[in-house]
Amino acid sequence: MGLVSKLDKLKIKSSDSDKEPSMKFSQLKPEMVTGNEKNENTDDIDEVDNEGSSIIRAIIAQLKPGCDLTRITLPTFILEKKSMLERITNFFQIPDIMLQANNTEDPLERFLLITKWYLASWHIAPKAVKKPLNPVLGEIFACYWDDMPDGSSAYYLAEQTSHHPPKSSYFYLSPENKIRVDGILIPKSKFLGNSSAAMMEGWAHVTLGRWSNETYIMNQPNVYARGILFGKLRYELGDHMIIKCPDSGYEADIEFKTKGYISGTYDAIEGKIRKIGSPDTLFTITGKWNDVMEIKNHKTGKITTFYDTNNSLTHKPKVRPEDEQAHNESRKLWGPTIKALARRNHTEATDEKFKVEDEQRSLAKKRIEDGVEFHPKFFQPITLSDTTNEELEYIIYKKFDLDNDPETLKNRLFEVMAFLPGQTHDEKFAIPAYKKVNH
Numbered sequence: 275m276g277l278v279s280k281l282d283k284l285k286i287k288s289s290d291s292d293k294e295p296s297m298k299f300s301q302l303k304p305e306m307v308t309g310n311e312k313n314e315n316t317d318d319i320d321e322v323d324n325e326g327s328s329i330i331r332a333i334i335a336q337l338k339p340g341c342d343l344t345r346i347t348l349p350t351f352i353l354e355k356k357s358m359l360e361r362i363t364n365f366f367q368i369p370d371i372m373l374q375a376n377n378t379e380d381p382l383e384r385f386l387l388i389t390k391w392y393l394a395s396w397h398i399a400p401k402a403v404k405k406p407l408n409p410v411l412g413e414i415f416a417c418y419w420d421d422m423p424d425g426s427s428a429y430y431l432a433e434q435t436s437h438h439p440p441k442s443s444y445f446y447l448s449p450e451n452k453i454r455v456d457g458i459l460i461p462k463s464k465f466l467g468n469s470s471a472a473m474m475e476g477w478a479h480v481t482l483g484r485w486s487n488e489t490y491i492m493n494q495p496n497v498y499a500r501g502i503l504f505g506k507l508r509y510e511l512g513d514h515m516i517i518k519c520p521d522s523g524y525e526a527d528i529e530f531k532t533k534g535y536i537s538g539t540y541d542a543i544e545g546k547i548r549k550i551g552s553p554d555t556l557f558t559i560t561g562k563w564n565d566v567m568e569i570k571n572h573k574t575g576k577i578t579t580f581y582d583t584n585n586s587l588t589h590k591p592k593v594r595p596e597d598e599q600a601h602n603e604s605r606k607l608w609g610p611t612i613k614a615l616a617r618r619n620h621t622e623a624t625d626e627k628f629k630v631e632d633e634q635r636s637l638a639k640k641r642i643e644d645g646v647e648f649h650p651k652f653f654q655p656i657t658l659s660d661t662t663n664e665e666l667e668y669i670i671y672k673k674f675d676l677d678n679d680p681e682t683l684k685n686r687l688f689e690v691m692a693f694l695p696g697q698t699h700d701e702k703f704a705i706p707a708y709k710k711v712n713h
Contacts, residue, residue, distance in 0.1 A: 316616055317354050317400035350623040354404035355612045357604040359415035359432040360591070361406040362444055362459060364398040365478075366430060367588040369448075370423045371581075376451050376482055381522035386557070386569075388480065388490050389517050389526045389547065390581050396495075396511060397564035397583040403499055403507050407608055407627075409434035409442060410634045411648060412707070415604040417591035418693045426450035427684075429693050430591065435650040435668045437634075441476075443653040443668040449683035452483030452676045458666050459494075468504060472497040477665045483676025485521075489662075492517040495530040510540060511563060518550060525550045530563065543567065594695050600703070651707040652690060 354361070366372075371394055375387035411434055419428040428451075432444035439460060446455035457478035464471045473496050480490040495511040512532040518525040528545035531538065545559035554572075559580055561567035569580035593599070599606040607630060614623035641648060653668040663669055672690050674683060692699050 315400075316618055317404050318402055319618075350611075350615060350620045350627060351618075352403060352405055353615060353623070354400055354406045355615050356406055357409050357413065357415060357608055358406040358440075358459070358461070359409050359413060359434065359442055359444070359604050360417070362432060362442065362457075363415075363417060363430055363591045365392070365395050366419070366428065366446055366455075367398055367590065368394045368586060369419070369428065369589060370587070372453065372480075373422070373424055373426075373451060376453060376484055381488075381519075382524060382556075384482075384485070384488075385490075385517075385519055385522055385524040385526075386547070388519075389528075389545075389559075392492055392515075392517060393528065393543075393559075393563060393567060394581050394583065394586065397586070398588060403509050405499075407604075407611070408440065409604070410602075410607070410630060411437040411638075412651065413602050413604055413607060414600070414651065414691075415593075416691050416693050417593045419589055419591060421589055422448070423589075424451075428453075429687055431652060431670070431691055431693075433650050433652050435653050441667065443650070443666075445652075445670040447674065447683065447687060449680035449687070454481040454483065454674060454676060455479065456481075456663065456666055456669055458668060466498075468500065468502055470499045470502060472499075479663065479666065481676065487676060488519065488521045490517060490519045491665075495528075498532060508540075520550070523550050524548070524556075526559075528559065541565070594692065594697070598692070598695065598698075600699070649707040 368391065371387055371391035375384050375391060378384045378387055413434045415430075415432045417430050422428060426448055428446065428448040430444065430446045432442055435441045435443045435458075439462065442459040444455075444457050444459070447453070455478060458476040460475040462473040462475060464473065474494045476493065478492050478494075480492070482488045482490075493516050495515045496513045498510045498512050499507065500510060501507040510532050511530040513530060515528045515530065516525070517528070524547065526545055526547045528543055531542040531544060533540045539562075541562040541564050543559065543561060543563050546555045547557040547559070548555055556572055558570045558572065559567055560570075561580070564583055566582045566584070567580040568577055570577045593603075593605055596606050596609060601607065605612075608627075610626040611623050611630065614620070614626055650668065652670060654671045655668055656663050656666055660669075670690070672686060674686060676683075678686075687693070688697065689700075
């Protein structure tokens with residue numbers, strides 16, 4: 275098949291109100307769903323066959339290394355059946371380690387457990403190379419956990435607070451445990467030749483109210499998709515992830531190692547835990563982030579298993595029924611697209627995805643015509659005086675004092691958003707978002 279005939283399969287449309295072109299394309303191979311396949315998780319199925327690879331190569335071949343991939347929509351056969359706003363909840367699906375840290379008195383042991391908790395979740399991903407759906411501006415995702423290991427509950431709320439560049443702000447709260455997480459994710463995609471890179475900017479703050487609001491500040495590794503033009507398509511995590519706790523004075527620097535062309539191995543990590551500002555290493559962490567990780571105590575020389583991902587027990591988030599969700603909630607917004615992906619009908623998935631994007635273009639155009647600006651519904655920009663949270667850029671608009679009792683925290687949370695089945699929004703929910711003052 276020649277390049278021209280391959281490009282005939284590409285749908286080229288404008289993706290933004292500023293009329294900057296965006297390349298969009300679908301794989302037109304026939305649907306391949308058999309009775310046995312219907313129960314498979316399509317996120318684990320590698321659908322990039324020879325024809326799919328040819329389509330990708332045809333479009334990638336026109337790009338220059340280092341160019342921004344933000345405005346290029348990849349074919350639906352490499353899309354995961356969830357939005358990035360929901361993908362972030364992977365961090366919270368192994369809560370037992372976080373709860374153990376919250377119940378540990380020794381500051382160093384507590385830091386080690388928070389480090390283990392954060393490292394434990396990176397293996398939760400599709401087996402095939404899949405990319406989550408890009409959230410649209412104003413998209414929201416709300417979920418809850420009522421099956422925490424200690425019988426407590428937790429809630430998560432995320433909103434797409436910016437489109438160019440994409441910014442996903444999120445908030446997590448376990449009222450009974452006085453645990454709070456505020457964060458922002460800012461992925462920036464680049465084409466690197468035979469690879470693409472998602473540079474995962476942004477930070478998360480984990481606050482333990484039980485320990486005088488002790489806060490852990492952490493970023494995340496970058497994501498690389500290898501083998502775009504030749505070789506086997508696979509993804510790697512790479513570069514450094516930092517976890518630091520200014521309150522206790524400990525810091526972890528975890529390097530996610532990428533495989534070299536000649537030597538090295540896939541998925542390896544090597545990390546060091548020190549006192550902040552000290553050159554002396556207290557612990558070293560090695561192994562594979564998607565297999566077994568070990569930790570060495572430099573004082574005793576003892577090496578033990580830090581975490582074995584093969585024994586992970588995950589707690590999936592729960593959401594309200596789709597018919598109770600608002601139009602811009604992720605599961606409802608992307609519902610037709612996700613259902614088509616589950617059937618592996620990529621022509622329909624592409625068409626449904628275009629509908630969501632076309633609606634966003636119309637909304638952006640109307641905002642320009644009306645002379646109004648977009649404001650997030652649940653998050654507000656960090657003020658200049660808030661120096662402790664400045665790297666988060668946005669924070670939930672309602673104040674949550676972790677010294678309050680769990681019921682007070684829950685009630686304040688439910689004033690923000692309906693999380694549980696049967697809960698309804700108040701009359702203010704339908705009012706368009708506006709500039710907020712923290713209260």
